[in-house]
Amino acid sequence: MGACEKDDEIGKVVVDAAFKVHRELGPGLLEKVYEACLEYELKSRGLRVARQVAVPIQYADINFDEGFRLDLLVENRVIVELKATEKANPLWQAQIISYLKLANKQLGFLINFNTPLFKQGIQRFSL
Secondary structure, X not given: OOHHXXXXXXXXXXXXXXXXXXXXXXXXXXXXXXXXXXXXXXHHOOOOEEEEEEOOEEEOOEEEOOOOEEEEEEOOOEEEEEXXXXXXXXXXXXXXXXXXXXXOOOEEEEEEOOOOOHHHOEEEEEO
């Protein structure tokens, strides 16, 4: 299985697990609640998940730690950035694209759990 296919398989599990969390909890909770529950769902499906992963910036052979943190990194391949707000912010898209570039990953998801329908709150990004 190629790298892209592996990412796609992980992505399918991420979407299914996030859908389950949204269905069970609904909108209106804090982001950290969704983060913990999604981590649990993904781990229960056999995936390795890291929370609040630091993303350094490399520039001119120097690493800078500027406080960027990925909400979830799944199988060290797929980035999941979570939100729980009523109003979407266009900066979130720039945020996840930056994370993908800085972390040298190909696939990421931006998931806002504070939407009535799950499909309204999920976006897929790939480089």
